[in-house]
Amino acid sequence: MKWSNIRLIFLRELRDQLRDRRTLFTIVVLPMLLYPLLGITIFQVSQFRREHPTQVWLIGSGSLPATPALLDRERFSADFASAASSDLIRLHVDHQIPDEVITLGVRHVAEQAISDGTYDAVVFVPNEFASRLDEFRTWMGADRGGRDLQEADKFMVPQPEIFSNSANDKSAIAFQRVEIILRNWRDAIATANLRSSNIPIAARMPFEFRSTDLAVEASRNAAFWSKMLPFVVLVWALTGAFYPAVDLCAGEKERGTLETLLSSPALRGEIVWGKLLTVTVFSITTSMLNLLSLAFTGALFFRQINGAAGAPSLQMGLPPVSTIGWLLLALLPIAALFSALALGIAAFARSSKEGQYYLMPLLMITLPLMMLSMMPATELDLGTSLIPVTGMMLLLQALVDGDYATAGQFVVPVMGITGLCCWFAIRWAIDQFKNESVLFRESERFGLGVWLRHVVRDRGKYPTFGAGLLCGVLLLTIRFVGSTFATMPESWSDFVAMTLLTLIAFIGLPPLLMAFVLAKDPRATLGLKMPRLSTFPMAFLMAIVIHPVAKAFSDFVCRLYPISGEMTEQLTGMSTLINQAPGLWAIVLVMALTPAIFEELAFRGFILSSLLSRGNKWTAILLSSVFFGAAHGILQQSITAGALGLVIGYIAVQSRSILPAILFHFVYNSLSVSLGILLPNWLEQYPVLALFFTVSDMDFVYDWSIVAGSGVLSVLLFSWFSRGVFSKKHKVMAVEKRPLAGPVTNLTT
Amino acid sequence: MIRVENISKEYADLRTGQFVALGGISFHAEPGQIYGLLGPNGAGKTTALRILSTVLKPTGGSASINGSDVVTEAEAVRHQIGFVSNNTAVYDRMTAWEMVEYFGRLYGLDVELLRARMEAIFEQLQMNEIRDVLGGKMSTGMKQKVSIARAIVHDPPVLIFDEATVGLDVLVARALLESVSQLRENGKCILFSTHIMREAERLCDRVAIMHRGRVLAEGSLDELREQHDEPDLEELFFDLITAQECLAVA
Structure with missing residues (x-):
């Protein structure tokens, strides 16, 4: 690739986008207008809430007690309402309860009055309110020595009622204003009652809690902004990347200029890099302009709110200055990631209009990852740092918070995983630009019948890549739906029945059926061909040799993402069931042999074979491993199974058969289930084994020397699989794009 | 200069299973020559030109421009063409x-x-x-x-024009044809696809008449007229296409 070409394409695209009014509007004008407009709207609403007068209807003022007096002529008394508050309440007072209220009921009349806008709130004072209150006060003041508290029920005072409509803003504001005044008035009545009973006023509220916020203003600001700013920055980075990406890919297709560019000496990689740099620049610019506009509007907003007379002061200031720097630093990799994803997706669209539709799926994937970091219980640790986007958000939060120790601890994993995702996304975008069926995709009317006929009629020797993906998604869906109906087995026989049903009916059967329907050679598709005999002992050996490393990895994963209490309980329950098995042979049969056969038929048989039809061995192995891992249900198990899926997939591809993969799977599972059971007895019989294993409960740990040795030997065995036997022949397979068991005959001759 | 040997291009198609855009076409064009690809819409002209400009890869056959293979030496080819x-x-x-x-x-x-x-x-x-x-x-x-x-x-020594006069008014189209003619005078090898017979008659030294991804006839205009005993190129074109359509129906 030539940097001069990348630079040339980048500068052209940049100039092109800067001359596009729509892009400029989205990137420059929108952020400049959006936040000030939002700020003005919020300010207007708060002004409205503060200054708009409300109409209140007080019914039955004649039943109010003379003291303390709630009203002073036609206004609320200054003892209970501030002058400003009284000015904002237009009070209409009815001394007696009107006839219509008596006839129709107060609720009905109040509802009518609020809904037709005559009043915003209605206060109803029931008849005999004052007299009953007076009776209660007299009873309270009487000197009766030992009081009979049950007698107090006789003096139940009828309750005044405030009618309002919380769905109506004006009515809600009226309620808030009136409620404060009535509470003050009620407190005054309570105080008077206590006084008349010769009880100290302090009896009503003997003490109060004092609260002291130890946070200094700067850290309080940081805590607020650290949640908000990374979210704003990342959302706009994604949006800012998407629109230019659509214009630079789908737009170019639409205008016909892409074909001309593709026939120029610029390589596809150079074109993608040039466009990627442009999109990244726009992504960063959009995000930073939004940030600056938000900060500027925020500063003005807080000043206005805090400076307004009578308004409660907002205890919030601007974010620390260093925030801008951290956000900008984090933006570089994350904007590149979003830009590459947007570019890859936009390349698929035939037109700009179609491209716009693809924004939603991208948002649906990335938004939950962003939201995850904002959940109260989510903290930056090794586990969360390895989640793309979430890790970056949490790192930013730590940096804005000023928690540099935590941030420094996890900056490498966060940057590492972001960089890795970025690399994959860029590779994908370049692949998209090399793919004729993506670049010159033409519209085709889709019909289910036509498609089904096409699938069966035009099936090849092996299923297509899409069939592999479909099978993977289908298995995961069945697994998910099945798990919602599954109940915890209560005995060993229940456990056996459930395991066999899951493995045979839900994991094994769908790919078997699909192999017969979607491929002309089901046997070859499922990899059921005899490989070289030497692969069997090597697969057997590999399973034993890799076990310590895999076990150590599994333990590491469990430390990284601790298993929840509920899940631990379930696993313990499962262990109890396993203990009921008639013997180790039964456990091995159910938990090692059966999964080895049916999971391999599904994941290394049908799925891997189908995915290999695109000719990229590593993509196929990786995707089949992801499906294999995800099918395990529990996150910790999924990660380990996914990693082992890579190994088994590699063995299957290199040996052109799933039979060695089945053997590996069987031996590995057998070791996993039997060592936990056998080791405690073995250690008693042969204490020397304690040098290699540590046993606790039903679990065990390999000594580090065993793990290290296992690692070295695994690498050697890998090299046997990769170089010793099949290297040249594998290239033949990749070029011919033949799936798993395709070239066996050629290779063995 | 341009060597096309039996190139084919197939696409997966929902309805028919496989759509053959090019069913193995061959032709040669030399410097100072305008080679016309004539055919109705959907004949496969654009597909052939896209393959020669390295935008698409052929499913079978081979093609080279100035000695560089369009698949294995795509970058060298792109330097030698104008599209x-x-x-x-x-x-x-x-x-x-x-x-x-x-x-x-x-x-x-x-x-x-x-x-x-x-x-x-x-x-x-x-x-x-x-x-x-x-x-x-x-x-x-x-x-x-x-x-x-x-x-x-x-x-570039080779220029590829894909229905370049479509949508142009008479004056502009004529000016373009004159430009193309001038380029031939300068020794360029020109591949010119069109479905307008008058343009081909006026401009091309040799032509290939294409239909449904195949070459039905190939040669200089005089050779074609002589072979098919038809002085008018448009009539000749029409007869060939009609005969092919009848065969396809039968």
């Missing part, structure tokens, strides 16, 4: 000068040489008036001129 497509393919937000300069630099031309060539081309194609006009504000004729200027800026 003018049927939709002018002009950037809306670039001026004529910027566009030609952009492609000249992509072809790796030295700044001084590029400037000199651009001045000459703008003069030759009478484009100085639209030098600073944005693509979006140009007429179709102007756009096609820019498209030609862009294709010849690096002085």
Whole structure:
């Protein structure tokens, strides 16, 4: 690739986008207008809430007690309402309860009055309110020595009622204003009652809690902004990347200029890099302009709110200055990631209009990852740092918070995983630009019948890549739906029945059926061909040799993402069931042999074979491993199974058969289930084994020397699989794009 | 100069299973020659030209331009061709000068040489008036001129025109044909696809008549007239296509 070409394409695209009014509007004008407009709207609403007068209807003022007096002529008394508050309440007072209220009921009349806008709130004072209150006060003041508290029920005072409509803003504001005044008035009545009973006023509220916020203003600001700013920055980075990406890919297709560019000496990689740099620049610019506009509007907003007379002061200031720097630093990799994803997706669209539709799926994937970091219980640790986007958000939060120790601890994993995702996304975008069926995709009317006929009629020797993906998604869906109906087995026989049903009916059967329907050679598709005999002992050996490393990895994963209490309980329950098995042979049969056969038929048989039809061995192995891992249900198990899926997939591809993969799977599972059971007895019989294993409960740990040795030997065995036997022949397979068991005959001759 | 040997191109198709866009076509074109690909819409002309311009890869067969294979030496091929497509393919937000300069630099031309060539081309194609006009504000004729200027800026030995006169008015189309003719005089090897017989008669030295991805007849215009005993190219074309359609129905 030539940097001069990348630079040339980048500068052209940049100039092109800067001359596009729509892009400029989205990137420059929108952020400049959006936040000030939002700020003005919020300010207007708060002004409205503060200054708009409300109409209140007080019914039955004649039943109010003379003291303390709630009203002073036609206004609320200054003892209970501030002058400003009284000015904002237009009070209409009815001394007696009107006839219509008596006839129709107060609720009905109040509802009518609020809904037709005559009043915003209605206060109803029931008849005999004052007299009953007076009776209660007299009873309270009487000197009766030992009081009979049950007698107090006789003096139940009828309750005044405030009618309002919380769905109506004006009515809600009226309620808030009136409620404060009535509470003050009620407190005054309570105080008077206590006084008349010769009880100290302090009896009503003997003490109060004092609260002291130890946070200094700067850290309080940081805590607020650290949640908000990374979210704003990342959302706009994604949006800012998407629109230019659509214009630079789908737009170019639409205008016909892409074909001309593709026939120029610029390589596809150079074109993608040039466009990627442009999109990244726009992504960063959009995000930073939004940030600056938000900060500027925020500063003005807080000043206005805090400076307004009578308004409660907002205890919030601007974010620390260093925030801008951290956000900008984090933006570089994350904007590149979003830009590459947007570019890859936009390349698929035939037109700009179609491209716009693809924004939603991208948002649906990335938004939950962003939201995850904002959940109260989510903290930056090794586990969360390895989640793309979430890790970056949490790192930013730590940096804005000023928690540099935590941030420094996890900056490498966060940057590492972001960089890795970025690399994959860029590779994908370049692949998209090399793919004729993506670049010159033409519209085709889709019909289910036509498609089904096409699938069966035009099936090849092996299923297509899409069939592999479909099978993977289908298995995961069945697994998910099945798990919602599954109940915890209560005995060993229940456990056996459930395991066999899951493995045979839900994991094994769908790919078997699909192999017969979607491929002309089901046997070859499922990899059921005899490989070289030497692969069997090597697969057997590999399973034993890799076990310590895999076990150590599994333990590491469990430390990284601790298993929840509920899940631990379930696993313990499962262990109890396993203990009921008639013997180790039964456990091995159910938990090692059966999964080895049916999971391999599904994941290394049908799925891997189908995915290999695109000719990229590593993509196929990786995707089949992801499906294999995800099918395990529990996150910790999924990660380990996914990693082992890579190994088994590699063995299957290199040996052109799933039979060695089945053997590996069987031996590995057998070791996993039997060592936990056998080791405690073995250690008693042969204490020397304690040098290699540590046993606790039903679990065990390999000594580090065993793990290290296992690692070295695994690498050697890998090299046997990769170089010793099949290297040249594998290239033949990749070029011919033949799936798993395709070239066996050629290779063995 | 251009060697096409039995190239084919197939696409997966929902309805028919496999759609054969090119069923194995062959032809040769030499320097100083205009080779016409004639055929109705959907004959496979654009697919063939896209393969020769390395935008698509053939499913079978081979093709080379000036000795470079279009699949294995795609980069070398791209340096030796200029491609003018049927939709002018002009950037809306670039001026004529910027566009030609952009492609000249992509072809790796030295700044001084590029400037000199651009001045000459703008003069030759009478484009100085639209030098600073944005693509979006140009007429179709102007756009096609820019498209030609862009294709010849690096002085390639081979030029590919894909139905370049579609949508042009008579005056502009005639000017374009004259430009193409002039390029032949300069020794360029030109591949010119069209479905307008008058253009082919006026311009092409040799032609291949294509239909449904196959070459039905190939040779110089005189050879074709003689072989098929039909002096009028349009009638000849019509007879060949009709006969092919009848065969397909039968």
